[in-house]
Amino acid sequence: MLDQGDEHIKMPAVEPIVRYVGNGSRTEFAFPFPIFASEDLAVYFGAAKRESGFDISGAGETAGGNIIFDTAPADGQQITLKRELPIERITDFIEGGDFSAATINNELDYMVASMQQIERSDRHVLRYADHEEPSNNTLPNRGERAEKVLGFDSNGDPVALKLDSTISSKDYIIGGNGAVSRELNSKLADYVSIKDFGAIGDGVADDTNAILSALASHDAIFVPEGRYRITATLRLKARQTLFGLGASSVLVCADKSFNALEIVEDHVNVRGLRIEGSDIAIRLFGLTRPVVQTAVTDVTIIAPNIGVQLDGYEDANKPCYWNNFTRVLVEQPAIHGFHLTKSGAGDTPNANKFIACRAYSLGAPITGAGFYIEYGRYNNSFSECEANVDGSAQGCFIIGSGAGETILISPYAESFNQVPNVKLESGSQETVIYNLLSVSDGAAIWDLSGGAYTAYNAGFPYKNTLQRTNCIDINTKLHRYDTSYIDTSGEVILDTSHSVHLISSYGGALTVKLPEPAQAVGVVMMIKKTDSSANVITVTEDGGAGPDGRSYFLGVENDYVNVLSNGAEWFVISSNRSPGNTRYHDGSGTYDIDMATDTYLLSSYGGAMTARLPPANAAEAVGRTVTIKKTDPSSNTITVSEQGGAGPDGYAQPLSSQYNAITVVSNGAQWYIVNKF
Numbered sequence: 001m002l003d004q005g006d007e008h009i010k011m012p013a014v015e016p017i018v019r020y021v022g023n024g025s026r027t028e029f030a031f032p033f034p035i036f037a038s039e040d041l042a043v044y045f046g047a048a049k050r051e052s053g054f055d056i057s058g059a060g061e062t063a064g065g066n067i068i069f070d071t072a073p074a075d076g077q078q079i080t081l082k083r084e085l086p087i088e089r090i091t092d093f094i095e096g097g098d099f100s101a102a103t104i105n106n107e108l109d110y111m112v113a114s115m116q117q118i119e120r121s122d123r124h125v126l127r128y129a130d131h132e133e134p135s136n137n138t139l140p141n142r143g144e145r146a147e148k149v150l151g152f153d154s155n156g157d158p159v160a161l162k163l164d165s166t167i168s169s170k171d172y173i174i175g176g177n178g179a180v181s182r183e184l185n186s187k188l189a190d191y192v193s194i195k196d197f198g199a200i201g202d203g204v205a206d207d208t209n210a211i212l213s214a215l216a217s218h219d220a221i222f223v224p225e226g227r228y229r230i231t232a233t234l235r236l237k238a239r240q241t242l243f244g245l246g247a248s249s250v251l252v253c254a255d256k257s258f259n260a261l262e263i264v265e266d267h268v269n270v271r272g273l274r275i276e277g278s279d280i281a282i283r284l285f286g287l288t289r290p291v292v293q294t295a296v297t298d299v300t301i302i303a304p305n306i307g308v309q310l311d312g313y314e315d316a317n318k319p320c321y322w323n324n325f326t327r328v329l330v331e332q333p334a335i336h337g338f339h340l341t342k343s344g345a346g347d348t349p350n351a352n353k354f355i356a357c358r359a360y361s362l363g364a365p366i367t368g369a370g371f372y373i374e375y376g377r378y379n380n381s382f383s384e385c386e387a388n389v390d391g392s393a394q395g396c397f398i399i400g401s402g403a404g405e406t407i408l409i410s411p412y413a414e415s416f417n418q419v420p421n422v423k424l425e426s427g428s429q430e431t432v433i434y435n436l437l438s439v440s441d442g443a444a445i446w447d448l449s450g451g452a453y454t455a456y457n458a459g460f461p462y463k464n465t466l467q468r469t470n471c472i473d474i475n476t477k478l479h480r481y482d483t484s485y486i487d488t489s490g491e492v493i494l495d496t497s498h499s500v501h502l503i504s505s506y507g508g509a510l511t512v513k514l515p516e517p518a519q520a521v522g523v524v525m526m527i528k529k530t531d532s533s534a535n536v537i538t539v540t541e542d543g544g545a546g547p548d549g550r551s552y553f554l555g556v557e558n559d560y561v562n563v564l565s566n567g568a569e570w571f572v573i574s575s576n577r578s579p580g581n582t583r584y585h586d587g588s589g590t591y592d593i594d595m596a597t598d599t600y601l602l603s604s605y606g607g608a609m610t611a612r613l614p615p616a617n618a619a620e621a622v623g624r625t626v627t628i629k630k631t632d633p634s635s636n637t638i639t640v641s642e643q644g645g646a647g648p649d650g651y652a653q654p655l656s657s658q659y660n661a662i663t664v665v666s667n668g669a670q671w672y673i674v675n676k677f
Contacts, residue, residue, distance in 0.1 A: 009036070009060060009062050009106075009109045010034075011034065011062075011112040012033075012034075012062065014033045014064075015120055016033045016082055016083035016113070016116050016117055016120060017081070017083070018030075018031050018033075018080075018081050018082070019078065019080050019081075020079040020080075020081075021077065021078055022072065022074055022076065022077035022078075022079055024073075024074055024075035025072050027070075027072045028066055028067070028069075029067050029079060029081065030064065030066050031058075031064045031065060031066070031067065031081045031083075034060075034061060034062050034063070034064055034109075034113070035058075035065070035083055036059065036085075036109075036113070037059050038059045040059070040083055040085055041056055041059075041067065041082075042080075042081070042083070042084040043081060044079070044081075044082075045078065045079060046077070046078050046209050046213060047212075047213040047216055047217070048208065048210075048211075049216060050212070051232065051262070052232055052233050052258050053069060053070050053231070053232045054068060054069045055067070055068050055070075071231070074206070077209075083113065083116075083117060084117070085110070085113055085114055085117055087118075134157070135157060136155075136158070137157075137158070138158075140158070140159060145160035147185075147186060148161055148162055191222045192217075192218040192221055193221075193222045193223075193224055194207065194211045194222070195210075195224060196214065197210040197211070197213040197214045197217075198213075199211060199214075199226075200228075201224065201225075201226025201227060201228050202226070202227065203226075203228075203252055204229065206230070206231050207230060208230045208232050208234075211223075211228065211230065215236065215240065215242070219239055219240045220241040221241065221243075222243060223242065223244035223245075223249040223251070223272075223273060224244070224245065224249065225244075225245050225249060226249070226250070227250045228250065228251055228252065229252045230253055230254065231254045231258075233258050233260070234251075235261075235262045236261065236262070236264070236265075236270070237265045237268075237288070238266050238267060238268070238289055239266070239268070240268055240269075241268070241270075241271075242269075242270050242273070243269070243270070243271045243273070244271075244273045244274075246273075246274070246298060248274075249273050250273075250274040250276060251274070251275045251276070252276045252277065253275070253276060253277030254277070256278060256279050257279065258278065258279055259278055259279050259280040259281070260275045260277070260278035260280070260281045260304075261281065261282045261283070262283050263282065263284045263285075263291055264284075264285060264286065264287035264288055264291065265286075265288055265290075265291065266290055266291060266292045266293055266294070267293045269294075269295045269297075270282065270295070270296045270299060271295070273300075274299070274300045274302065275299065275300070275301045275302070276302045276303060277303060277304065278304045278305070279304065279306070280304065280305065280307075280308075281304040281307050281308065281330070282296060282299070282307070282309070283308075284309070284311065284320050284349075285310075285311040285312075285313040285320060286312075286313055286315060286318025286319060286320055286346065287313070288318070290317070290318050290320075290321065291318070291319070291321075292319070292320075292321050293323065293324075295323075295326075296308070296326070296328055297324075297327060297328075298326070298327050298328075300328075300329045300331070301329065301330045301331065302332060303334075303364070304333055305335050306333060306335050306336045306339050307328075307330025307333050307336070307337045307339075307359065308328060308330065308337070308338045308339070308357075309338075309339045309340075310323065310339070310349040310376075311341055311343050311346075311349070312341070312342035312343070312344070312346040312347050312348050312349050312375060313343060313344050313346045314343075314344030314345055314346050315345070318346065319346065319349075319350065320346075320347075320349040320352070321350050321351050322352065323349075323352045323353070324352070324353045324355075325338075325352075325353070325354045325355070325357055326355045326357075327356050328354075328357045328358070329358045330357075330358070330359045330360070332361060332364040333359060333361070333368075333370075334364070334365070334366060334367065335366065335367050336366075336368040336370075336371075336372045337359025337387065337389075338354065338359060338370070338371045338372070339368075339372050339374065340352070340372070340373045340375060340376040341372075341374045341375050342375040342402065348375040348376050348377050348402060348403075349376045349380065350377050350378045350379070350380065351378050351379050351380065352380050353380075353381055354371075354381070354382045354383070356384045356385065357382070357386075358385065358386040358388070359371060359386070359389065360388045360389075361388065361389045361393070363390065365390050365392040366389050366390050366392055366393045367392065367393075367394070368393065368394055368398075369393055369395045369396065369397065369398040370386075370389045370393065370395075370396050370397065370413075371396070371397045372395075372400065373399050373406050374400035374401075374402055374403070375400065375402035375403060376403050376404075376406065377403065377404040377405055378404070380403075380405075380406050380407070381406075381408075382397075382406075382407065382411060384409065384410050384411075385408075385411055385412070386411070386412040386414075387411070387412070387414070387415075388412070388413075388415070389414075389415045389419065391415055391417030391419055393415055394423070395420045395422070395423040395442075395446075396413035396415055396419060396422065396440055397411060397413060397421065397422045397423070398423045399422070399428045400427075400428060401425045401426055401428060402427065403428045403429070403431070404428065404429040404430055405429070405430045405431075406428070406431045406432070407431075407432045407434075408422065408431070408434065408436070409434045409435070410435040410437070411433070411437070412437045412439070413436065413437065413438050413439060413440055414439035414440055415440035416440065416441055418441060418442040419440045419442045420440065420442040420443045420446040421436065421438035421440045421443065421445070421446075421459065422436065422438070422445045422446070422458075423448070424445065424449040424452070424453055425449065426449060426450070427449070428449045428453075429449070429452045430452060430454075430467075431449070431452070431453040431454070433453065433454070433455040433458040433459075434456050434457070434458065435456070435458065436457070436458035436459050444458070444459025445458060445462075451465070451467070451497060452467075453465060453467070454467045481499050482497070482498045482499055482500070483498060483500040483502060484498040484500070484502070485502050486501060486503045486512075487503075487504040487506065487507065489505065489507040489509060489510050489535070490508070490510065491510070491511045491512075491513065492510065492512050493513045493515070493542050494512065494513065494514055494515055495515055496515060496519065496520050500525075500528075501526065501527045501528070502528055503527060503528065503529060503537055504531040505531060505535040505537045506531040506533045506535065507535075509535045509536050509537075510535065510537050510538070511538045512527055512537060512538065512540070513542040514542060514544075514547070514563065514570055515542055516541075516543055516544070517541075517544070517565040517566065517567055517568055517570055518568070520565040520567075521565060521567035522564075522565065522566075522567075523564070523565050524563070524564050524573070525562070525563050525564075526561070526562045526563075527560065527563075528558065528559070529556070529557060529558065529559045529560070530557065530558075532556075534555070536553050536554065537553070537555075537559075538551050538553055538554075539551060539552040539554065539561055539563075541570055544569065544570070547561065547570040547572045548571060548572045549569070552572070552577055553577065555577075558576075559575075560575060560576060560577075561575035561577060561578075562574045581596075581597040581598050582597055582599040582600075582601060583596070583597045583599070583600045583601070584601050585601070585602050585603070586603035586605060586606070586632075587604075587606060587609065588607030588608060588609050589607070589609065589610070590610045591609055591610065591611050591612065593611055593612060593613050593614065593628065594620075595618075595620040595621055595626060597626075598625070599626070599627045600626065600628045600629070601629050602628060602629065602630060602631065602638055603630075603631050604634060604637070605636065606636075608636045608638075608639075609636065609637075609638045609639070610638075610639045610641055611628050611639070611640045612641050612642065612643055613626075613640065613641065613642045613643065613645075613648070613664070614642075614643055615642065615645055616667070616668060616669055616670050616671050617666075617669060618666075621666040621668075622667070622668040623665075623666065623667070624665065624666060625663060625664070625665040625674060626663070626664060626665075627661060627662070627663040628655070628661065628662055628664075629655075629659070629660070629661035629662075630655040630656075630657070630658060630659065630660045630661070631659070635656075637654050637655065638654070638655040638660075639652050639653070639654050639655075640652065640653040640654075640655065640662055640664075641653075645670075648662065648664045648671040649672060650670075653676065660677065661675075661676070661677060662675070663675040
């Protein structure tokens with residue numbers, strides 16, 4: 001419709017249709033009636049509607065406009081231009097809002113144009129004369145009129161009459177038990193062929209109009225053996241079928257300026273065809289209805305720019321969902337073999353299935369990928385599919401930034417010149433790859449998604465990547481950690497992409513911040529200082545107090561701390577920098593050292609004390625170091641001895657003064673003094 005500020009169309013009493021006959025050289029034709037938008041002008045060659053190959057000017061003009069064809073229609077070609085409006089109203093007047101003359105004029109113009117369209121269509125309808133009042137204008141019911149012709153009784157009312165001609169006689173019966181006799185005209189109507197509408201199939205004659213006429217008249221169209229040259233797009237609508245005999249039923253595109261097949265509505269079936277050339281050989285997009293439950297089977301596509309494209313297009317209410325492609329070969333594509341995309345504001349192509357489909361360069365250059373899932377979500381799956389592409393490709397399989405939950409099952413990828421087998425672009429999510437055979441010399445999986453994928457038996461060196469996996473019982477033989485190596489100074493904020501962090505502070509003191517606990521529930525991290533410098537690594541928390549509520553300081557080479565998040569805070573699991581385990585005891589007599597702690601602070605204020613070590617060969621003693629220290633100022637001695645043995649270095653060792661201490665270690669046979677003061 002026109003904008004309210006524009007001058008509105010005047011609706012003259014001009015029939016909204018005009019016909020011409022081409023002469024082979026004329027490209028421009030006028031239409032003397034107004035249209036609101038270029039989409040309102042329908043263009044027919046004979047009975048076949050054309051969707052492309054021309055430009056329209058003059059939309060919104062009262063006097064009409066012109067159409068200019070890219071190629072002059074053939075000599076003798078009948079051309080029909082007519083206004084076809086959808087009978088709909090898409091605007092409303094708002095209660096209490098402006099009521100401008102321009103708005104009401106536009107509405108009335110559209111109503112008048114619609115009535116002109118209906119009036120013109122009604123002139124082609126059989127009707128009773130105005131002076132006659134019909135007594136009965138209802139056809140006989142379906143069963144009565146089947147295999148009969150329409151006639152009129154003595155009163156002039158419609159009746160069903162039996163055919164008497166040879167063509168209608170019941171003279172056809174197929175062999176086999178239970179076969180019945182059929183009228184021959186009924187048998188011949190079982191299949192509608194494009195040759196019934198004048199297609200030649202010699203690869204030279206333009207068969208476009210014949211095929212379009214067949215599609216305009218019937219829902220199931222057969223393409224016999226032959227090479228059928230087309231010069232414009234063939235568009236299939238709801239529940240239509242186009243089928244052939246396989247590679248011998250060929251649609252030959254005159255050039256690559258147009259799409260061969262466009263599927264714009266639901267439940268379309270295409271099978272048993274070969275398509276040569278074209279811009280996009282088979283394009284699915286929801287133009288007038290959702291494009292769902294399409295089945296494309298046993299189709300070979302040769303030398304297109306793009307072989308198969310699924311486009312979410314412009315309207316989320318007309319999505320491209322649940323379509324199926326089986327045994328489709330795209331050979332020598334210039335850009336992509338198979339492409340899932342979204343060219344407008346519509347939804348992404350979702351839940352489409354590709355089984356045993358193949359993109360094969362056959363030595364021809366390609367600028368894109370064998371399979372490019374640029375946009376698409378929720379279980380677009382590719383089973384037993386192959387991308388064998390030239391070394392000029394960007395990838396065999398590319399999962400784009402707008403893709404999520406894509407599944408590759410047993411894909412075959414082959415190329416050279418470092419072309420990646422599977423490329424996961426940044427932003428892609430939850431890709432799953434099973435049993436990848438990667439023959440290209442590029443990366444098996446080139447991951448730019450940050451690890452947002454799961455892989456099983458899927459390429460060197462990492463065949464299996466599990467995401468958010470819950471294991472009840474697992475047996476592992478070799479455990480590798482995802483490790484980062486950091487050499488810097490200043491400040492580093494860790495993320496959850498790695499579990500082990502080997503850090504050098506050789507260049508200066510460094511603060512390492514753990515991520516927020518809520519972003520790392522159940523995550524275990526290890527931070528270790530690897531350099532011998534005196535520069536301290538401080539381990540703390542981004543926005544929090546740090547592990548166990550404080551910072552940890554790694555001051556010397558090989559200092560480390562292991563931490564765990566419960567979602568609320570970080571806890572230390574182990575560290576050589578943890579506070580020492582210490583036991584405090586005040587008493588007299590014999591006190592047995594149980595080796596449960598590293599340091600024993602003993603007071604003998606109440607009387608002399610014997611601190612008795614366990615036997616050097618006791619399980620709890622072997623290899624352990626323990627420190628015993630006298631803390632009280634009394635003169636009561638603490639004697640360090642050994643159960644059943646001589647004591648450290650072969651003697652009982654006295655601690656007679658406050659702050660005397662001894663550190664001992666067992667080698668399993670004897671206690672030795674490490675330090676005494």
